[in-house]
Every structure is written in structure tokens, then in C-alpha cells.
Amino acid sequence: xxxxxLTLAAEFCRLVQVSDLLxxxxxxxxxxxxxxxxxxxxxxxxxxxMQSNPKYKxxxxxxxxxxxxxxxxxxxxxxxxxxxxRRSESTHMPVLEMTILSALSGGSLSEEQEDFLLRNxxxxxxxxxxxxxxxxxxxxxxxxxxxxxxxAAEDADHFKVLGLPKTAHRAQIRAAYEARSRALQQLSxxxxxxxxxxxxxxxxxxxxxxxxxxxxxxxxxxxxxxxxNRVRTEPIDQAIFNAATMPPASQRVAGxxxxxxxxRGDLGVSTPTLVVSGPSDxxxxxxxxxxxxxxxxxxxxxxxxxxxxxHSAVExxxxxxxxxxxxxxxxxxxxxxxxxxxPAELNRGEVSFHTNAGRAASVVVVARRSSYLIPALVGxxxxxxxxxxxxxxxxxx
Amino acid sequence: xxxxxxMVLGIDLGTTFSAMAYVNRYGKxxxxxxxxxxxxxxxxxxxxxxxxxxxxxxxxxxxxxxPANVIRFIKRHMGEEDFTLEFFGQNxxxxxxxxxxxxxxxxxxxxxxxxxxHDAVITVPAYFNSAQRGATAEAGKIxxxxxxxxINEPTAAAIAHGLDRVGEDRKLLVLDLGGGTFDVTAMxxxxxxxxxxxxxxxxxxxxxxxxxxxxxxxxxxxxxxxxLDPRDEAAPYQELYERCLHAxxxxxxxxxxxxxxxxxxxxxxxxxxxxxxxxLTEDLVQQCEDTAALVIxxxxxxxxxxDDLLLVGGSTRMPMIQRALTNLTGKQxxxxxxxxxxxxxxxxxxxxxxxxxxxxxxxxxxPPKPRKRVESLPPEPSPSTPRGAVIGMAYGGHVxxxxxxxxxxxxxxxxxxxxxxLGIIVLDRERQERVVELIPEGTPVPxxxxxxxxxxxxxxxxxxxxxxxxxxxxRDEVTVIGKVELNGLPPRPRGTPIEVVYAYGVDQILExxxxxxxxxxxxxxxxxxxxxxxxxxxxxxxxxxxxxHVE
Numbered sequence: 001x002x003x004x005x006l007t008l009a010a011e012f013c014r015l016v017q018v019s020d021l022l023x024x025x026x027x028x029x030x031x032x033x034x035x036x037x038x039x040x041x042x043x044x045x046x047x048x049x050m051q052s053n054p055k056y057k058x059x060x061x062x063x064x065x066x067x068x069x070x071x072x073x074x075x076x077x078x079x080x081x082x083x084x085x086r087r088s089e090s091t092h093m094p095v096l097e098m099t100i101l102s103a104l105s106g107g108s109l110s111e112e113q114e115d116f117l118l119r120n121x122x123x124x125x126x127x128x129x130x131x132x133x134x135x136x137x138x139x140x141x142x143x144x145x146x147x148x149x150x151x152a153a154e155d156a157d158h159f160k161v162l163g164l165p166k167t168a169h170r171a172q173i174r175a176a177y178e179a180r181s182r183a184l185q186q187l188s189x190x191x192x193x194x195x196x197x198x199x200x201x202x203x204x205x206x207x208x209x210x211x212x213x214x215x216x217x218x219x220x221x222x223x224x225x226x227x228x229n230r231v232r233t234e235p236i237d238q239a240i241f242n243a244a245t246m247p248p249a250s251q252r253v254a255g256x257x258x259x260x261x262x263x264r265g266d267l268g269v270s271t272p273t274l275v276v277s278g279p280s281d282x283x284x285x286x287x288x289x290x291x292x293x294x295x296x297x298x299x300x301x302x303x304x305x306x307x308x309x310x311h312s313a314v315e316x317x318x319x320x321x322x323x324x325x326x327x328x329x330x331x332x333x334x335x336x337x338x339x340x341x342x343p344a345e346l347n348r349g350e351v352s353f354h355t356n357a358g359r360a361a362s363v364v365v366v367a368r369r370s371s372y373l374i375p376a377l378v379g380x381x382x383x384x385x386x387x388x389x390x391x392x393x394x395x396x397x
Numbered sequence: 398x399x400x401x402x403x404m405v406l407g408i409d410l411g412t413t414f415s416a417m418a419y420v421n422r423y424g425k426x427x428x429x430x431x432x433x434x435x436x437x438x439x440x441x442x443x444x445x446x447x448x449x450x451x452x453x454x455x456x457x458x459x460x461x462x463x464p465a466n467v468i469r470f471i472k473r474h475m476g477e478e479d480f481t482l483e484f485f486g487q488n489x490x491x492x493x494x495x496x497x498x499x500x501x502x503x504x505x506x507x508x509x510x511x512x513x514x515h516d517a518v519i520t521v522p523a524y525f526n527s528a529q530r531g532a533t534a535e536a537g538k539i540x541x542x543x544x545x546x547x548i549n550e551p552t553a554a555a556i557a558h559g560l561d562r563v564g565e566d567r568k569l570l571v572l573d574l575g576g577g578t579f580d581v582t583a584m585x586x587x588x589x590x591x592x593x594x595x596x597x598x599x600x601x602x603x604x605x606x607x608x609x610x611x612x613x614x615x616x617x618x619x620x621x622x623x624x625l626d627p628r629d630e631a632a633p634y635q636e637l638y639e640r641c642l643h644a645x646x647x648x649x650x651x652x653x654x655x656x657x658x659x660x661x662x663x664x665x666x667x668x669x670x671x672x673x674x675x676x677l678t679e680d681l682v683q684q685c686e687d688t689a690a691l692v693i694x695x696x697x698x699x700x701x702x703x704d705d706l707l708l709v710g711g712s713t714r715m716p717m718i719q720r721a722l723t724n725l726t727g728k729q730x731x732x733x734x735x736x737x738x739x740x741x742x743x744x745x746x747x748x749x750x751x752x753x754x755x756x757x758x759x760x761x762x763x764p765p766k767p768r769k770r771v772e773s774l775p776p777e778p779s780p781s782t783p784r785g786a787v788i789g790m791a792y793g794g795h796v797x798x799x800x801x802x803x804x805x806x807x808x809x810x811x812x813x814x815x816x817x818x819l820g821i822i823v824l825d826r827e828r829q830e831r832v833v834e835l836i837p838e839g840t841p842v843p844x845x846x847x848x849x850x851x852x853x854x855x856x857x858x859x860x861x862x863x864x865x866x867x868x869x870x871x872r873d874e875v876t877v878i879g880k881v882e883l884n885g886l887p888p889r890p891r892g893t894p895i896e897v898v899y900a901y902g903v904d905q906i907l908e909x910x911x912x913x914x915x916x917x918x919x920x921x922x923x924x925x926x927x928x929x930x931x932x933x934x935x936x937x938x939x940x941x942x943x944x945x946h947v948e
Contacts, residue, residue: 041483044483045465045483046465046631048465048466048468048482048483049464049465049466049467049631049635050464050631050634051470052469052470052605052638053628053631053634053638054609054612054613054628055613055616055626055628055629055634056628064480064481064482065477065478065479065480066479067481068479306824306828306830306853307824307828307829307830323827323829326828356830356872
């Protein structure tokens with residue numbers, strides 16, 4: 001269904017202050033489309049007589065003017081119900097995220113905490129599946145292990161953690177494991193490195209223990225011990241970094257995965273005119289330097305696009321350039337995160353890409369302010385130690 | 398034409414009441430009463446079957462009994478897109494419903510005069526935009542009328558009033574507060590020319606809003622007592638509305654009124670004083686005052702310069718309106734005009750001036766026939782008061798034939814002005830969309846303007862012109878009232894000139910021409926507004942209307 005039609009139905013529900021159209025028509029969620037349409041036509045007829053009634057005027061006029069579209073909604077009420085559920089969830093999402101984040105700030109999550117959060121979420125009207133999704137996402141982003149993590153690991157996840165296709169054989173798995181371990185040693189945050197290492201250890205162990213791995217193709221190799229294949233895995237991708245740590249954003253690489261953002265927008269056209277490459281969520285951690293996130297945008301040669309621009313919803317993200325050049329098809333837009341304008345420790349901002357036909361795509365940036373405290377402490381302690389050692393050396397001579 | 402069979406019907410199609418008039422061969426505009434003998438007909442339609450409906454007082458009686466099939470205030474939705482009503486399985490646009498009202502008027506007029514009527518002039522509020530005007534013209538077409546002109550209501554009222562002032566230069570302020578619309582127009586009479594200088598208003602402010610305030614007040618009082626709201630059900634609401642309407646009317650002449658309410662077995666009586674009513678509607682009156690002040694400013698007049706203040710529309714009978722305007726202008730409003738009938742009378746006169754140059758009353762008078770002096774003949778008015786005779790003609794007083802032969806109807810030239818600016822959407826240097834105004838507000842019509850633009854991209858073979866109405870610099874601040882496409886061109890390099898011509902006619906309906914300067918390829922379009930019906934739909938609607946039995 002056209003997202004605009006769904007939005008219209010949502011507007012109507014908001015106008016008359018009901019949770020969804022079926023409730024408005026006094027029908028249960030299991031009503032058939034014919035029933036819904038019949039009731040809707042009845043209601044419209046009733047409202048025709050109420051058009052001039054000051055109390056019901058807005059409702060009556062909305063219903064009469066948009067009857068055709070609401071009738072369309074009535075032909076597939078389940079889509080509408082699903083959409084309304086998602087909308088109500090998204091209004092509660094910030095609250096849910098805040099509660100989860102405050103629980104995760106302790107660094108770990110116990111089962112009781114998880115249960116408590118789940119109950120909270122259900123009270124807010126968020127479904128369990130959405131809750132788990134959000135919890136998983138936030139936990140991964142902040143490197144916190146969920147209580148269920150250690151146990152629930154499918155084979156597919158193991159392959160993904162090591163960045164391998166499912167058809168990888170033992171030698172490739174071993175090579176990937178070693179490559180990743182080496183890569184992890186380069187990183188600085190010990191705690192995160194340990195948890196990431198544990199994760200790839202687990203994955204490696206599970207995969208090695210699996211009986212049904214693919215067989216190595218040795219047909220074209222000369223006799224002798226199999227060579228160690230240097231496996232070309234994907235460049236270090238999200239999976240490992242979500243589990244491990246977040247490197248400085250300047251090293252962050254956006255993979256060339258184009259994402260269709262149209263389900264988020266309200267264009268309702270089938271061919272995308274503006275495509276944003278790369279992830280739809282970015283996480284940055286910054287101190288006092290401006291961090292620039294490059295985002296690749298491509299404009300398909302659609303003649304209906306007369307103007308395209310980028311808009312930042314928050315003041316702490318500066319977008320350069322703001323207008324997109326219609327003559328070139330591929331360009332890079334820099335989202336500059338300005339640390340001095342960050343209002344809180346944890347900030348979430350949206351940047352949207354528009355064409356004159358409507359909103360085409362959006363990208364979310366989560367910016368976390370690093371405190372000076374720990375480096376300052378470390379620096380202070382280190383300098384104190386050095387000073388004491390120097391003094392000691394001095395005194396000895 | 399020497400005979401009356403070429404009558405032009407002047408129709409005031411109002412939100413709550415409609416009226417019609419014609420100009421007789423003596424030059425006197427007369428209201429044509431409907432089949433019930435009423436000089437005004439309520440603009441209410443009741444559908445009681447698939448192909449039968451009732452218009453007028455009988456429909457109003459049914460509003461309490463069958464509210465879902467009665468439609469009122471349809472004028473408020475003229476020109477609106479996607480607004481369809483359903484009666485007995487048939488869908489009706491606002492134009493079609495208005496056409497039924499017009500059909501009733503036409504039928505009743507034909508019954509009275511005894512021959513078929515084809516031509517009509519229909520009035521609209523000055524502040525109606527092109528979509529609303531177009532819808533009104535369509536309604537006339539569906540009703541089987543040849544709509545000669547769409548003229549502004551304040552202009553029509555001024556014509557009906559200004560007839561006897563022809564020859565002098567005067568400044569008028571016309572305030573039209575009808576059932577659903579409000580207009581203020583500043584006009585000048587220059588010799589035999591009636592010029593609109595400035596206009597403003599609100600197409601959604603009218604007597605109905607005063608009624609609604611009263612309805613809300615009474616319903617709240619009822620709710621406080623019984624925790625029930627009579628507005629929640631259609632029939633009790635309509636009954637309450639009717640009672641409040643009567644109360645409002647009686648409050649114009651009396652100090653207090655009582656409104657009985659009966660809902661779900663609970664009864665009460667709510668007393669309303671004129672003071673309370675004025676308090677409830679203070680802000681509405683303020684709006685009227687502010688708009689009047691704005692128009693005076695736009696026109697460049699001052700309050701002292703205004704010679705005549707005209708009040709048109711039944712709602713101007715409310716003392717609060719009269720008081721407010723008298724305070725503002727320092728003048729008493731002109732009394733001799735009947736606010737309910739002036740517009741229809743003026744429309745009939747405008748029809749004659751513009752479209753019947755051969756009307757018998759416009760000819761020079763025949764030399765007076767020699768006549769025996771008989772005592773019973775009324776005395777001839779003395780030459781020193783020729784105006785007496787003309788006033789008689791305009792306002793329906795009894796006129797002796799002799800006096801009529803002495804003077805004649807003097808044609809008045811009408812010059813209207815646009816009420817909304819018209820523009821075009823273009824791309825500026827940075828390829829951003831911008832709205833460029835081609836015809837500003839207050840331009841006298843008819844008017845033609847030519848704008849020169851250039852092709853924005855390389856190798857364009859088609860160009861699309863989007864016509865906008867309203868003031869604003871960006872697309873979302875204005876309304877796009879139509880599009881014209883010129884295609885099939887050879888590929889044009891960027892920067893080639895292209896001309897766009899906007900021709901705004903006396904009916905304030907726009908004709909757009911797009912001309913490619915080099916090849917001379919042209920595309921002309923008479924702008925069909927959004928929400929308009931296409932040709933097939935119109936003829937279907939006409940047929941359907943023809944099949945309908947209208948009482």
C-alpha cells in the first residue's frame with residue numbers, strides 16, 4: 001500500500017483520537033474487509049448529515065474528502081493495523097531506548113534487568129519482537145553482552161563473525177580467525193578487545209566442531225600439504241566492530257551496500273531517484289574534534305527531479321554540501337558532527353535527503369561524547385609516576 | 398432584441414439563500430419569486446430518491462427528520478477537490494448539488510414568465526479564487542444555463558445601489574456578510590464607470606459561524622446539566638441548530654431570546670441575551686473590522702473619503718455589525734437597499750449592461766405621446782427631481798409610465814480587480830524552485846501579461862508550466878491551479894527563450910499560452926481548475942441532472 005495512504009489513515013486516527021480505524025468503526029481486529037468497508041460507508045453517510053455540526057465538522061469533512069483513500073485502507077485492514085502499531089511503537093521508541101541505555105550503561109545486563117526492561121516495553125505498548133531488536137542493536141553498539149548471547153549462536157552467525165561465506169572450508173576458517181585476531185590486537189580498548197576476542201574464539205570453536213563444513217577443493221592442487229589460502233574476506237565490516245569497539249570515526253569505512261530507503265520515506269514511487277550508499281545508522285564517539293562522516297549519494301537520471309538537497313534535523317550535524325548537484329550522478333556529502341554543539345552525552349540526530357518529489361532517504365547519526373576524565377586521569381597518573389621516578393633518580397644520584 | 402424572450406437571469410447563489418432577478422423592459426430590475434411565492438429560496442437540497450430531490454423550504458423542513466440526505470452550505474465546498482457526497486448510491490460533486498439549486502430557480506422562473514430561459518449571470522463572493530469561480534460556472538452549465546458572466550457580489554450590489562448616482566464621482570465601501578462568506582470591497586464610481594479598487598475577505602466566515610457559537614454555548618450548558626451533548630446525534634443537532642438560528646434572528650430586534658433543548662428525554666431552556674451573544678462572537682466582529690481596515694488601506698482611501706457604506710447580506714442586519722462599522726467609518730449604512738435582494742438585482746442589471754446592448758430600456762426614450770389630461774393620472778414628477786424616477790426603478794416602487802418614458806437606464810461600465818495574485822513556478826539559477834508573480838493582486842481585469850523565461854536544461858523537448866494562485870515564494874505557500882504542457886518540440890538548448898502569456902478575462906478565468914519563441918509553437922489552455930470535472934463527467938452530470946425530478 002502506498003505509504004501516503006497509510007499516513008492519511010494515521011492522520012485520521014490522530015484527529016479522532018482512536019488507536020486505529022477498526023476501533024473507530026467499533027469493529028474487532030478480526031473484521032473482514034467487507035465488514036470494514038460497509039461500516040465505513042455507513043459512517044460516511046452519517047457524517048454527511050453532520051458536516052455543519054461544529055463539534056464533528058473536522059471529522060466529517062476529513063472523512064468525506066478522503067473517503068476513497070480510507071476505503072482503500074479498508075480493503076486490507078491488517079496492513080493498516082500493522083502500520084498503526086509500528087507508529088505507536090515509534091512514538092515510544094525514544095523512551096524505550098533511554099531506559100535500555102541507562103540499564104546498559106553498567107556494562108552488562110543481568111537476566112532480571114532484561115525481564116524488567118521487557119515488562120517496561122510491553123507496558124509502553126511495544127511488542128516483544130521490537131523490544132528484542134532494539135535491545136540487541138543497542139547492546140551490540142555499546143559492546144554489552146546480553147544474558148542470552150553466549151548460548152544463542154547459530155552457525156550462520158559464526159560465519160558472519162569471521163566474515164566468511166557459508167561455503168568456507170576449514171583452512172579458510174582458520175585463516176580468517178587468525179587474521180581477525182591479529183587485527184584485534186591493533187586496537188586499544190582492552191575490555192572491548194577481550195570481549196570481541198572471546199566472540200571470535202567462540203565462533204571458531206563452534207565452526208571447527210561442526211561436521212558439515214564444506215570440503216576444500218583440492219582438484220587442481222599439486223600433491224603435498226594444502227597451502228594456506230589467504231582468504232579474501234570482506235573488508236573489516238560492521239559485525240566485528242559492533243561486537244568489539246568503535247574505532248575513531250576517521251577510520252570508519254562505509255561498505256558499498258546501497259540501501260533502499262524508500263520504505264522510510266513517503267514518496268510512493270517505484271524507481272528510486274536518490275539512493276544513499278552505506279549504512280543507515282552511524283555511531284561516532286568524539287571529544288573535541290569535528291568528525292566528518294562521508295556519505296555517498298547517487299541520483300538516478302530521473303528527469304522529474306528538479307532539485308535535491310540534504311537537511312539536518314539537529315544543529316550539531318552540519319551538512320556539506322547542502323544542495324546536491326543534479327548534473328553529477330555520484331557525489332559525497334559530508335556529515336560533520338560538531339562536538340561543541342552536542343547537547344547531551346548521548347545524542348541521536350537524523351539527516352534526511354530530499355528531492356522535489358518528497359523525502360527520499362534518511363540517515364541516523366548517534367554521537368557519544370567521550371569524557372576527558374579517564375584520559376585526564378591516566379595522563380595525570382602517568383605524569384605523576386614519571387615525576388616520582390625522576391625524583392627518585394635525582395635523589396639517588 | 399425587442400422582446401423579452403432573451404431575458405438574462407441574474408442569480409445570487411448564496412450559501413444559505415439564493416435569489417434571482419431580471420430587468421424588465423422599462424429597465425427596472427425585479428426579483429422573480431419562486432414557485433412558493435418567496436423572493437428568496439433556501440440553498441438547501443433534500444434527496445429523497447435516486448432521481449428526485451426537493452430544493453428550498455421543503456428541504457429545510459426535512460433536515461431534522463432525514464439529516465443524512467439533506468445538504469446545506471454547499472457553497473463552502475465549491476472548488477474543493479475530492480469532495481463528493483453520496484445519496485442513494487450516486488455520487489455528487491458540489492457543482493452538481495449547486496446545479497440542482499440553479500435548476501429549481503430556473504424552473505420556477507420559466508413557470509412564471511412562460512418561456513424558456515437560457516442565459517444567466519451568476520454572482521460569487523469577490524474573494525472566491527479561480528477554482529471556486531470555475532466550479533460555479535460548471536454548476537450553471539450542468540443546470541443547462543448559458544453562463545454569460547461570473548460577477549462579484551459586492552460589484553453587483555454596488556450596481557444596484559449606484560444606479561442613481563451615475564454622473565457623480567463617489568467612493569463606496571461594500572461590506573458583504575452572507576451566510577457563509579465575507580467580502581469587503583472598496584469601489585469608485587467615476588462618471589459611468591464602476592471601478593473596483595481593492596478587495597479582501599474570508600471565503601469561510603459568515604452568519605453560520607455566529608450560529609455555531611450559539612450552538613456550542615447552548616450545548617455546553619446542556620452538557621453541564623445533564624452530561625449529554627445534543628450535538629452527538631444528527632437529528633437533535635439539526636433541531637438545536639434551527640432553534641439557535643431563530644434565536645439569532647430574533648436577537649437582532651429583541652434583547653433576549655430563549656432556546657428550548659430537548660434531548661434524550663431531558664429538557665431545558667437556555668436564555669440568551671443580546672449582550673451574551675455579542676460577547677460570544679466578539680472576535681468574529683473584530684475580524685470583520687480588521688478586514689475592512691485592511692481594504693481601506695489597500696485602496697489608499699481614508700475613512701472620511703468614503704461617501705457610501707453599503708451593507709449586503711442578511712447577516713449585516715445584526716446590530717453588532719452595524720454598530721462596529723458605524724464606529725469605524727463614522728457613517729450610517731445606506732438603508733434603502735434590501736440586503737437580501739441587492740445582489741440578484743445587480744446581477745440582472747450587469748447582465749443587461751454587458752450582454753444585452755439592444756435591451757429596450759437602453760434605447761433612447763420614445764417621444765412622449767400626446768395625452769389627455771385626466772385627473773386620475775398620478776402627477777408627473779417634476780423635472781427637477783429626475784432621480785426620483787430612477788430610484789423608483791431601482792427599488793421597485795410604483796412608477797408611472799410617463800415618468801419611465803422620460804428617463805432611461807444608463808449603462809454602467811464595470812471594472813473588477815483580481816483578488817489573488819497569479820504566478821508561475823520557475824527554476825532559478827541554483828535550480829531551486831521559485832514562484833514568480835505574473836499578475837499581482839488588485840490588477841484591474843481584463844488583463845494580459847507576457848513573461849519571458851528560458852529553458853532550464855539542455856535538449857528539452859517539452860516544457861511544463863505550472864500556474865499558481867496565492868502569494869508566496871515557494872511551492873508549498875501557493876496553490877497550483879493548473880498545468881500546461883507544450884511538447885513535441887525539437888531539442889532546445891539551455892537558455893532558449895520561451896514566453897508565457899497569462900490572459901485574465903472579465904470572468905476572472907485564466908487563459909494560458911505557452912510560446913516557444915524560435916519555432917513559434919504555441920499551446921493555449923483555458924485553465925481548468927483542480928477539482929473540476931472533465932468534459933465527459935460534465936455531460937454525464939448534465940444528463941443526470943436532466944433526469945432528476947427537482948421540486
